[in-house]
Amino acid sequence: MNATKSSKTVKVQQIGSPIRRRHDQRETLVGLNLNKLGRTAELPDTPATRGMIAKVAHLVRVVEK
Template sequence: MANKTIKVTQIGSPIRRPSEQRQTLIGLGLNKMHRTVELEDTPSVRGMVKKVHHLVSVAD
């Protein structure tokens, strides 16, 4: 049984955002516009995505 993954793409800029949101993007592995990373679908990753939902796009 394979682990489920999600694809997260940065669609918004962290400019003029709180440093907490910038650090969350870095924690997700995102630091440039339109960069996509594939992450394991865990509750902690889902929580990070929820924190910056306005800056990212999620595909299952």
């Protein structure tokens, strides 16, 4: 991977509980390194990451840097 291309990141914080959610939404949170309320993760800003964020948009928020 090219280090300069992947230098853009997005910071995401979990604001909703995965309790009573579908299993795939829980797995998406784990894939985003989020599995506890209030946890924050800094992830590469790729289309795959954006898609995962969109899938659980009701459980996370994008934090401004």
